Amino acid sequence: xxxxxxxxxxxxxxxxxxxxxxxxxxxxxxxxxxxxxxxxxxxxxxxxxxxxxxxxxxxxxxxxxxxxxxxxxxxxxxxxxxxxxxxxxxxxxxxxxxxxxxxxxxxxxxxxxxxxxxxxxxxxxxxxxxxxxxxxxxxxxxxxxxxxxxxxxxxxxxxxxxxxxxxxxxxxxxxxxxxxxxxxxxxxxxxxxxxxxxxxxxxxxxxxxxxxxxxxxxxxxxxxxxxxxxxxxxxxxxxxxxxxxxxxxxxxxxxxxxxxxxxxxxxxxxxxxxxxxxxxxxxxxxxxxxxxxxxxxxxxxxxxxxxxxxxxxxxxxxxxxxxxxxxxxxxxxxxxxxxxxxxxxxxxxxxxxxxxxxxxxxxxxxxxxxxxxxxxxxxxxxxxxxxxxxxxxxxxxxxxxxxxxxxxxxxxxxxxxxxxxxxxxxxxxxxxxxxxxxxxxxxxxxxxxxxxxxxxxxxxxxxxxxxxxxxxxxxxxxxxxxxxxxxxxxxxxxxxxxxxxxxxxxxxxxxxxxxxxxxxxxxxxxxxxxxxxxxxxxxxxxxxxxxxxxxxxxxxxxxxxxxxxxxxxxxxxxxxxxxxxxxxxxxxxxxxxxxxxxxxxxxxxxxxxxxxxxxxxxxxxxxxxxxxxxxxxxxxxxxxxxxxxxxxxxxxxxxxxxxxxxxxxxxxxxxxxxxxxxxxxxxxxxxxxxxxxxxxxxxxxxxxxxxxxxxxxxxxxxxxxxxxxxxxxxxxxxxxxxxxxxxxxxxxxxxxxxxxxxxxxxxxxxxxxxxxxxxxxxxxxxxxxxxxxxxxxxxxxxxxxxxxxxxxxxxxxxxxxxxxxxxxxxxxxxxxxxxxxxxxxxxxxxxxxxxxxxxxxxxxxxxxxxxxxxxxxxxxxxxxxxxxxxxxxxxxxxxxxxxxxxxxxxxxxxxxxxxxxxxxxxxxxxxxxxxxxxxxxxxxxxxxxxxxxxxxxxxxxxxx
Numbered sequence: 031x032x033x034x035x036x037x038x039x040x041x042x043x044x045x046x047x048x049x050x051x052x053x054x055x056x057x058x059x060x061x062x063x064x065x066x067x068x069x070x071x072x073x074x075x076x077x078x079x080x081x082x083x084x085x086x087x088x089x090x091x092x093x094x095x096x097x098x099x100x101x102x103x104x105x106x107x108x109x110x111x112x113x114x115x116x117x118x119x120x121x122x123x124x125x126x127x128x129x130x131x132x133x134x135x136x137x138x139x140x141x142x143x144x145x146x147x148x149x150x151x152x153x154x155x156x157x158x159x160x161x162x163x164x165x166x167x168x169x170x171x172x173x174x175x176x177x178x179x180x181x182x183x184x185x186x187x188x189x190x191x192x193x194x195x196x197x198x199x200x201x202x203x204x205x206x207x208x209x210x211x212x213x214x215x216x217x218x219x220x221x222x223x224x225x226x227x228x229x230x231x232x233x234x235x236x237x238x239x240x241x242x243x244x245x246x247x248x249x250x251x252x253x254x255x256x257x258x259x260x261x262x263x264x265x266x267x268x269x270x271x272x273x274x275x276x277x278x279x280x281x282x283x284x285x286x287x288x289x290x291x292x293x294x295x296x297x298x299x300x301x302x303x304x305x306x307x308x309x310x311x312x313x314x315x316x317x318x319x320x321x322x323x324x325x326x327x328x329x330x331x332x333x334x335x336x337x338x339x340x341x342x343x344x345x346x347x348x349x350x351x352x353x354x355x356x357x358x359x360x361x362x363x364x365x366x367x368x369x370x371x372x373x374x375x376x377x378x379x380x381x382x383x384x385x386x387x388x389x390x391x392x393x394x395x396x397x398x399x400x401x402x403x404x405x406x407x408x409x410x411x412x413x414x415x416x417x418x419x420x421x422x423x424x425x426x427x428x429x430x431x432x433x434x435x436x437x438x439x440x441x442x443x444x445x446x447x448x449x450x451x452x453x454x455x456x457x458x459x460x461x462x463x464x465x466x467x468x469x470x471x472x473x474x475x476x477x478x479x480x481x482x483x484x485x486x487x488x489x490x491x492x493x494x495x496x497x498x499x500x501x502x503x504x505x506x507x508x509x510x511x512x513x514x515x516x517x518x519x520x521x522x523x524x525x526x527x528x529x530x531x532x533x534x535x536x537x538x539x540x541x542x543x544x545x546x547x548x549x550x551x552x553x554x555x556x557x558x559x560x561x562x563x564x565x566x567x568x569x570x571x572x573x574x575x576x577x578x579x580x581x582x583x584x585x586x587x588x589x590x591x592x593x594x595x596x597x598x599x600x601x602x603x604x605x606x607x608x609x610x611x612x613x614x615x616x617x618x619x620x621x622x623x624x625x626x627x628x629x630x631x632x633x634x635x636x637x638x639x640x641x642x643x644x645x646x647x648x649x650x651x652x653x654x655x656x657x658x659x660x661x662x663x664x665x666x667x668x669x670x671x672x673x674x675x676x677x678x679x680x681x682x683x684x685x686x687x688x689x690x691x692x693x694x695x696x697x698x699x700x701x702x703x704x705x706x707x708x709x710x711x712x713x714x715x716x717x718x719x720x721x722x723x724x725x726x727x728x729x730x731x732x733x734x735x736x737x738x739x740x741x742x743x744x745x746x747x748x749x750x751x752x753x754x755x756x757x758x759x760x761x762x763x764x765x766x767x768x769x770x771x772x773x774x775x776x777x778x779x780x781x782x783x784x785x786x787x788x789x790x791x792x793x794x795x796x797x798x799x800x801x802x803x804x805x806x807x808x809x810x811x812x813x814x815x816x817x818x819x820x821x822x823x824x825x826x827x828x829x830x831x832x833x834x835x836x837x838x839x840x841x842x843x844x845x846x847x848x849x850x851x852x853x854x855x856x857x858x859x860x861x862x863x864x865x866x867x868x869x870x871x872x873x874x875x876x877x878x879x880x881x882x883x884x885x886x887x888x889x890x891x892x893x894x895x896x897x898x899x900x901x902x903x904x905x906x907x908x909x910x911x912x913x914x915x916x917x918x919x920x921x922x923x924x925x926x927x928x929x930x931x932x933x934x935x936x937x938x939x940x941x942x943x944x945x946x947x948x949x950x951x952x953x954x955x956x957x958x959x960x961x962x963x964x965x966x967x968x969x970x971x972x973x974x975x976x977x978x979x980x981x982x983x984x985x986x987x988x989x990x
Contacts, residue, residue: 098842112823157610175876179253224251405460415527457573752840860979
């Protein structure tokens with residue numbers, strides 16, 4: 031039939047192309063916008079009006095082949111709830127994301143929903159899930175229409191990870207805006223277009239966009255929602271870093287528009303510089319930069335915009351436990367240089383001393399010699415490969431025009447800075463050649479450097495390199511105890527050298543790979559994936575290009591610090607790659623190698639690393655080392671290079687002792703302040719009773735608790751078993767032998783079919799679903815948000831609702847059961863309600879079709895009907911069958927219940943109107959603290975409820 035688009039009201043059912051659809055309120059030209067009955071927005075499509083006709087939802091069939099037992103009838107109920115992606119509750123994002131947020135991760139979302147314009151600093155500990163928290167807020171704002179475009183500002187090393195997280199878990203397909211991609215994105219644009227207008231969701235390199243001309247272009251078309259990752263790197267208490275100053279100017283431009291949503295994300299909001307912290311807060315609201323945090327009013331104002339929790343704050347939260355590793359076993363492992371290496375080290379030290387004592391040349395040349403000598407000593411302590419590379423490389427410092435510029439250039443290359451530039455380029459070996467002349471091949475200094483480089487090359491291997499020998503022993507021990515390790519190195523040549531030597535030393539069945547800053551970020555991810563996909567045990571050797579933001583907890587359980595960092599925050603970042611939420615092991619390990627006779631390692635370990643651990647243990651706060659730590663390092667180096675002291679003499683050096691004591695006093699004071707600050711803003715005292723109530727309603731489990739891991743486990747067991755797959759379920763996991771499954775189901779679960787599946791029989795013998803996070807590689811979790819769980823639920827629901835299925839579906843819309851929990855004949859109805867939800871939004875109202883599934887029930891009473899309470903429905907759903915029902919009685923009871931549908935339809939529709947009022951109130955309550963957001967809010971029920979399933983319960987032993 032032919033019809034105009036106005037004949038199809040949003041929320042109504044239509045039939046077209048051989049199936050039923052739900053009409054959506056979006057019309058595109060002459061088309062009708064529809065989505066499938068199973069609610070899957072991914073298959074929203076456009077139909078021509080002349081291929082669409084009105085449809086009514088058919089009632090369940092009472093034919094014998096369409097009536098199921100207790101199990102097959104229950105499958106549809108669970109599949110319906112699991113499969114929803116457009117739920118009617120006040121949290122719009124929950125139905126369409128593929129991650130199960132922990133209860134504590136809803137706190138930032140609730141804080142955000144109490145703001146007209148969202149301005150927040152999310153500063154939870156490393157490994158708690160700040161990315162999930164920020165992305166959940168972003169998804170909610172986009173779903174509500176309160177934001178239309180999104181940009182994530184981050185380092186280029188983290189851009190791919192952000193893209194993957196947003197796409198796979200939140201359904202946000204963002205474009206990468208990096209130096210390597212920007213030309214491709216800008217090529218098809220008109221001169222008056224911005225790529226940030228054409229591409230609504232983008233992930234942008236902060237350092238690429240901060241340049242003045244790029245910054246101006248970005249700010250002209252800046253999205254109305256911006257997330258800034260590692261936000262602490264964008265503020266500075268002084269102009270000491272030009273890079274950070276440019277980033278700060280960028281963020282000030284973003285924050286200038288008071289209507290723009292801004293989320294700042296960092297695990298280290300307060301790095302010991304109060305001015306920098308206040309600059310960060312001032313980006314949220316100008317008055318926060320000067321707020322008196324000692325006053326109650328000041329703390330309350332800050333607490334509206336600032337959330338910071340430690341692990342101990344959220345291990346148990348609203349009755350939910352989060353499985354972080356219980357223990358981080360730390361071990362410091364010493365080594366002594368071999369005689370050959372010690373002789374080489376002594377000769378390099380003599381060369382370095384002579385170089386820094388040379389007072390000839392300009393001030394820039396003298397600073398260049400100083401930094402070159404320091405870089406050379408660090409390289410020699412790292413590995414013979416790094417030493418050889420440094421000895422053959424000219425330092426970049428010699429190209430500076432002033433001593434201050436030389437210091438700025440060298441500082442990031444030589445020291446282990448963590449709060450300035452991202453981890454890009456810091457793993458390159460600094461040059462040791464401080465000569466300015468272009469051609470010095472015949473100079474004595476050049477000959478000396480070349481001779482030392484050749485000697486460094488000859489020190490490779492375990493026989494002369496005892497540090498390497500210690501590492502091999504350490505890695506073998508970790509692997510033997512089941513701890514796949516990440517070995518962190520300071521320099522690229524060291525990582526490549528270590529990886530090669532480990533590959534020689536380890537037995538078959540062990541795979542080693544190196545990831546360094548020479549690889550672009552996508553190739554780093556690819557190499558890690560290749561490594562963990564290989565059979566056997568795995569060892570990853572990496573530089574600090576992987577020490578921030580990259581999640582490696584699924585595959586590795588230990589960290590080895592091959593090179594001791596001069597900044598304990600770097601150690602914390604490295605260990606945070608495995609010690610975080612999602613780590614399956616109760617214990618992770620961290621091993622630090624240090625040289626007892628190289629002059630510096632032992633003191634750095636005692637003065638910086640161990641002090642950092644002690645403070646973290648005592649206060650629960652990992653405070654970054656104060657900037658005065660440079661004075662300790664300076665004293666150490668001066669003692670070695672200028673005064674020529676030996677390691678045992680350095681232990682007694684008065685200047686070092688004074689610098690150490692000053693540093694420790696400052697550090698302890700900062701730690702005490704930060705501990706109090708975190709306690710004040712942990713949000714642990716927030717009243718979350720309303721949150722619990724709304725989460726229960728909006729979560730697909732709803733009133734009858736279907737959707738808990740135990741219920742999802744039963745659903746997966748029964749559904750896969752009905753499809754022919756052997757399934758076992760224990761207290762920890764559900765295991766499936768997937769080969770017997772139909773090809774379509776295998777494809778939904780991400781498995782190959784046919785000959786390809788047979789050829790991989792040994793690699794994929796079973797599919798594993800864990801009851802809860804964390805999960806291992808290629809495993810799934812028994813949550814409704816797991817893609818495999820949701821895909822199977824939609825398959826079960828689609829096949830059950832199909833008018834004329836080709837094969838008998840595993841889930842049945844009709845069932846008859848005998849139960850000792852009922853005294854009279856009782857009927858449960860699985861009902862789907864459709865609503866038109868109008869959300870105020872920031873510009874124009876946005877109307878969407880949303881759904882809610884309820885189980886309603888009635889019992890025979892006095893010749894009429896008595897409706898069951900929610901508690902009675904939940905109790906009956908949890909009951910087990912008692913006794914069999916004769917086949918002819920099954921059909922008779924099913925036919926009777928189907929015939930009664932016409933009588934109860936009006937009551938079901940009235941219950942839908944009541945539900946609409948309850949849901950409206952839930953939306954209102956969430957929005958009530960921002961009054962302007964409530965204006966225009968509407969929730970209107972569709973005029974007819976859909977009965978998806980009908981289930982009759984007969985008294986045990988009765989004849990009704």
